[in-house]
Amino acid sequence: MGKYVVLPATHQTDCGRFRASFSVHRSRDSDSHCRVFHFDKAFASREAARLFAVTQGWLQTSMPTLPAR
Incomplete structure (x- = not known):
């Protein structure tokens, strides 16, 4: 299994939420390989x-392999 780097990000919407x-970067x-999830x-x-992004990233990298699109 390769090493993973998970980079969480947040984006403010027009309504302030x-x-x-x-x-996820894997080498x-x-x-x-790099995948972006929105x-x-x-x-x-x-x-x-x-926190949601970090949790989802952890769940994604806990899977045996990244699913194909």
Whole structure:
């Protein structure tokens, strides 16, 4: 299994709420892979959106392999 780097991000919406996203970077030998995940759910605070992104990133990297699109 390769090493993963999960980078959570938050984005403020026009109405002042926050959306979550994260990217997963994986490298193994000479191969590297990056996926970005965006979520439609809006949160009242930036911290809540960040926590959601971190949790989703952890769940994604806990899976045996990243699912194909």
